[in-house]
Amino acid sequence: MSEPVSELGLPSGEAFAVGRDAAGLEALLARLAPLAPGLVALEATSGFETVVAASLPVAVVNPAQIRAFARALGQRAKTDPIDAAVIARFAAATRPEARPLPDAATQRLADLVARRRQIIAMMVAERQRQTRFAERRLQKSIARLLEALQRELSEVEAEIDRDVRGSPAWREAEDLLASVAGIGPTIARTLIAEMPELGSLDRRQIAALAGLAPWTRQSGQWRGRSHIGGGRASVRAALHMGAVTASRHNPTLKAFRDRLIAAGKPKMVALVAVARKLIVLANALIRDNKSYAPA
Template sequence: MRRFKKVVGIDVAKETVVASIYDGKEHKLMDLRNDPKSIEEELIRKKGLAKGETLIVMENTGTYHLRIACHLSEQLGYPVSIINPFVIKKFAERKLKRVKTDQVDAKLIAEYGMMEQEEIRIFRPKARACYEIDSIIKTIDGFQGQVNGLLSRIENMNNLPYKDKEAERSLKRAIGALNREIKKLEKRLEDIIDQNFKTEKEVLKKIPRVGSKLTAVVLGIFGRFENFERAKEVTSYIGICPSPYISGKSVRGSGRISKRGNAFIRKTLYVCALSASRYNKGCKELYERMIENGKRKRVALIAVANKLIRQIFGVLKNMREYDPDYHAKVVTFS
């Protein structure tokens, strides 16, 4: 039984959006500006879309969809769903669509939403602090990349037979300025986390090798995991879940991680896995067991990253203190 009478599929670009209002029989297309207020007035108000009867569906575009999704969900109270673009691509292939335009994509998104509305997950915006944390850690990461680039330039300059002293001083001043900005942002980051996630921060600190950076990244991207029910969904979102390549008896391709996910947190997790494989009891046991079984170190470290985010998910989702022997106790009890 259909829950919604209409589904609005929105194809989002940087400056414009195309909306398709679909009632299960026909589409009504609209070209709009990528502006929450414009969409509220032109699409929601003028078209008289009822809250309890309308589902709004859009693709995950990274950032371009977020202001619209949050405004429609938080300010106006409409049910909104954010769909992985890969899902829409496969849906188009199923329908044998060969043409790709913004209008076609908006129709596909609306049709997918109408067909899957009973299973589709409703978007819940993260807290404002999460978006602030996310923007700060990515700015710090960008600044650190610039610092590393400038240090490399100084090193290259030192290998020249002659160098300009003023150029070297200029590079050092730029590095100093960036480092000062990084320290300001780190202080701002710490303040926001203490004001909004003090309890969560203390819970995460108990997990060995989960430091301040990983804590900030997790809270900024996932919050309290409100939009995730299972750890498997989190590993899939990050792109560290295994993707076996097997067909029949003859095809046995080497499995690998999907990498269809958030590259920023995947990189951060991998770096933390290097340390967790030595000092986190559960991660260390997993790493050593995989190495003994002949797995390559990189494969074992990815498995450690997977386990580490599962530990984080377990304690943060349930707000339970980390227990390194939790699984052993569960097995013994059962």
């Protein structure tokens, strides 16, 4: 059953529901394909992205942006038809670019890389507890869990290594990225898995995708500080760690950071600038298929 959506000024809008199963997805594609839509906007958490993207131009949008957009419209009610209308209006207003989603192999690698992060986070949490508990039995419990987590970590890292080194394209990309002091294997593999757009976007687009493009709040004569945000948080976190290393061991990027600090920039701002340089550099290396050559 469908119903018109008029709350947000979309007179031709229509809402319908399908099941979250194979039959539902088949019905969804059958309904959309004859319309030849120019863009299909989906929230990143919808669960339909991979299937729909197989045959339609899909843009996966950030749920946080959709919520902010709904608030800006004054839309507080929340139903599936209203949510769909908000996403449609957001897509019409912002024109997000349709990009192909990762293939199965890239998605598997991204899942492995994410799992590695999760295991490390659990290990860090257990080690912090280890410093707080004096009871011998609790110490033994933590030690057993850490040992099990270390085994899991080793297995996941071995799978990541097999996947990356077993693929000629990924192996070449890793070698190109790791030619930069500041990008080690972990960061290189995070970029390969979670930034498959590397080499296909310009410097501004790739920085924005990583959440490292500065934006400024401004109203009239008032101008606020520039901030970074959005984008792919896991990639941004990896590049932040890479920037710390590059600021010490990469002569070119160390000199760049030192110039910013000498000009009065806060150290954290300078570090973010180094991280932005790293992603732009990584993008250029993959695009040009060339190893890093310091200027």
